[in-house]
Amino acid sequence: MVSSRLRQITRDASGRCDTCRREYQRERDSRSAATPPSAAIAATGRSSPRGENLQPGATARGRDTCVTARRNRHAIFAKARRETSKSITLSAMTVVCRPAVSVVAPCFDEEDVLPLFLSRVGGVLDSLGATSELILVDDGSKDRTWEIIEKAAVEDPRVVGVRLMRNHGHQLALTAGLSVCRGERALIIDADLQDPPELLPEMMALMDDGADVVYGQRRRRAGEGVLKRATAALFYRVIGRMTDVDIPCDTGDFRLITRRVLDLLVAMPEHHRFVRGMVSWIGGKQVPLVYDRDVRAAGESKYPFAKMLRFAADAITSFSMVPLRLSVLLGWVMAAIGFAAAINSIRGAILGQTVPGWSSLMAAIGLLTGVQFLMLGIIGAYLGRLYDQSKGRPLFLIRDMVGRTEESATPAEPASQPAIPPAQVPS
Numbered sequence: 001m002v003s004s005r006l007r008q009i010t011r012d013a014s015g016r017c018d019t020c021r022r023e024y025q026r027e028r029d030s031r032s033a034a035t036p037p038s039a040a041i042a043a044t045g046r047s048s049p050r051g052e053n054l055q056p057g058a059t060a061r062g063r064d065t066c067v068t069a070r071r072n073r074h075a076i077f078a079k080a081r082r083e084t085s086k087s088i089t090l091s092a093m094t095v096v097c098r099p100a101v102s103v104v105a106p107c108f109d110e111e112d113v114l115p116l117f118l119s120r121v122g123g124v125l126d127s128l129g130a131t132s133e134l135i136l137v138d139d140g141s142k143d144r145t146w147e148i149i150e151k152a153a154v155e156d157p158r159v160v161g162v163r164l165m166r167n168h169g170h171q172l173a174l175t176a177g178l179s180v181c182r183g184e185r186a187l188i189i190d191a192d193l194q195d196p197p198e199l200l201p202e203m204m205a206l207m208d209d210g211a212d213v214v215y216g217q218r219r220r221r222a223g224e225g226v227l228k229r230a231t232a233a234l235f236y237r238v239i240g241r242m243t244d245v246d247i248p249c250d251t252g253d254f255r256l257i258t259r260r261v262l263d264l265l266v267a268m269p270e271h272h273r274f275v276r277g278m279v280s281w282i283g284g285k286q287v288p289l290v291y292d293r294d295v296r297a298a299g300e301s302k303y304p305f306a307k308m309l310r311f312a313a314d315a316i317t318s319f320s321m322v323p324l325r326l327s328v329l330l331g332w333v334m335a336a337i338g339f340a341a342a343i344n345s346i347r348g349a350i351l352g353q354t355v356p357g358w359s360s361l362m363a364a365i366g367l368l369t370g371v372q373f374l375m376l377g378i379i380g381a382y383l384g385r386l387y388d389q390s391k392g393r394p395l396f397l398i399r400d401m402v403g404r405t406e407e408s409a410t411p412a413e414p415a416s417q418p419a420i421p422p423a424q425v426p427s
Contacts, residue, residue, distance in 0.1 A: 098259075100130035101204070102183030105191045106137045106173035111144040113192055113298040118152050118159070121189075121197045125158065128201065134159045136191075137177040140167030146400075153403030160404045165397035171273040171314075174253065176396045179266050186262050188253045188275070192296045195254035199291060203256040212284030215255035215276075217248060220292045235312050239277075242320040247280045248288060255279065271388050271395060274315040281319070317381055324382065327375040334371050338364075 103121055107114060118134075125132040136159065138146045149161035162176055178186060185207060189195050195216060203214040221229055236249040253276050257265070264282050265275070280286070316323065341364065 097182075098131075099133045099183040101125075101128065101185045101187060101200070101256075102133045102135055102181035103187045103189060103197070103200075104135045104137070104174065104177035104181055105189050106139050106170055106177060107141065107145050107149070107191045108139040108167065108170070108173070109141045109143045109145060110191045111141075111148060113296070114145060114148045116298065117191045117193055117197075118148075118156075120193065122156065122158075124197045124200050128204070132158055133181065133183060135177040135181045136161050137173045138163045139170070139173035140164055150402050157403070161400070161402040162398060163400040163402075165399045168396045171275055172271075172396045174275055175266065175273060176398065178262055180401070181262070184259050185256055186259075187256050190252075190254070192298075194294050194296055195252070196291065196294060199289060200256070203289060206287050206289065207256060207258065210285060211287040212258050212261050213255055213279055213282075213286040214289055215248060215251050215279075215286060217288040217290050218250045218252070218293045219290050222293060222295045231308070235315075239312075239315055239319070242316060242322040243277075245277060245281045245319055247277050247319075248286075251276060251288075258284075260284075269389070269395075270318065271393075272314045272318055272385050273395075274311075274318050277315055277319050313381065317385060323378045327378050330371060331375060334368060338368065 103125070105117070105121075110117070114136075121134055125134070134156075136149045136152070138149060138161065146161070146163055149159070149163075153159045153161045160180070162180060164173060164176060168176070174188060178188075185204070187197075187200055187203070189197060199216065206214045221232075224232075233250070236247070236251075240247055240249065255276075257279065261279065261282055261284060265278055268278055270278070
């Protein structure tokens with residue numbers, strides 16, 4: 001609006017503003033229609049520098065109009081300065097209101113360990129001596145997890161509880177917590193206390209030195225069986241070979257990220273999320289912090305072997321096209337084997353050396369059919385993820401939030417908006 005008003009009062013090459021020029025044109029048109037030019041010159045005794053006739057008082061009226069235009073222009077500039085100053089002040093207030101750090105922890109049936117988790121995290125936040133908040137996301141728990149979160153939000157103003165409509169899974173529950181946190185930095189941690197929250201001050205110090213991400217790298221994994229340790233080590237090394245993204249080995253979601261990385265992470269619209277891989281894909285300066293992982297403080301693990309396999313499939317299909325390339329390579333190999341078998345059959349028929357036997361024939365058919373179904377399954381896994389993404393549904397649905405006033409309930413606007421809304425709060 002300011003720029004359009006300014007365009008209306010800009011002056012032309014002769015020094016007249018738009019308003020003066022229009023007034024001058026009206027005077028000239030009305031005078032030309034009423035009096036011939038020779039009569040006007042005889043009455044006034046003068047003409048304009050361009051040979052145009054002026055009536056008495058036209059110059060004074062144009063001068064008054066220019067003064068009015070200048071006053072209007074100064075008023076417009078003053079209003080624009082006030083609006084700009086107000087916008088800068090509000091932006092500065094928004095930055096000041098952000099907590100220094102947010103701790104985000106998804107919870108699913110964690111009533112046994114949650115009180116201890118609240119106690120330890122609260123002690124760490126007290127030792128920081130900075131503003132902070134604790135985001136607890138109830139991922140459709142069936143026990144007393146939400147009751148404990150509600151009670152904690154009443155007793156501690158730093159605690160914010162987010163209750164999802166149903167169980168969406170660990171990665172989407174974590175995304176829900178990240179989408180509502182307001183801190184300049186965010187610590188991602190599980191509520192089982194296998195990752196010690198006491199490492200937060202060290203992470204903060206590393207981030208003060210310029211790191212964008214400080215991730216925990218496990219040196220030892222206490223309380224885990226040989227099979228789980230072996231499959232975890234195999235998974236990280238396989239996905240490291242299959243992807244172009246440098247995903248550190250022996251890491252989890254336990255990490256501290258800056259606000260910039262957090263906004264970029266929330267803006268990603270993937271439904272099948274592999275958060276640690278997505279953070280690695282963002283890039284920036286990422287620094288490891290080596291630590292020993294503890295045993296689970298209480299309760300049971302919520303990641304059985306079947307869920308771990310599903311999680312590994314999501315990770316591979318989200319970051320690698322190698323399975324599709326392998327299916328093409330295997331198809332060429334099987335085609336070569338089939339072609340060689342056909343040549344051998346023709347040779348045997350010509351030489352009369354055919355050997356009757358259905359077992360070898362059925363074995364070959366079974367092998368080829370199995371390979372075909374395997375390739376179709378790999379292609380179907382990618383197509384299924386495309387289908388889920390194309391539906392455009394929200395990543396999660398929030399049922400309740402506690403522990404935050406309405407004035408601060410809306411999270412700060414991220415640096416870039418997601419293509420698909422990451423959260424939807426039903427009314």
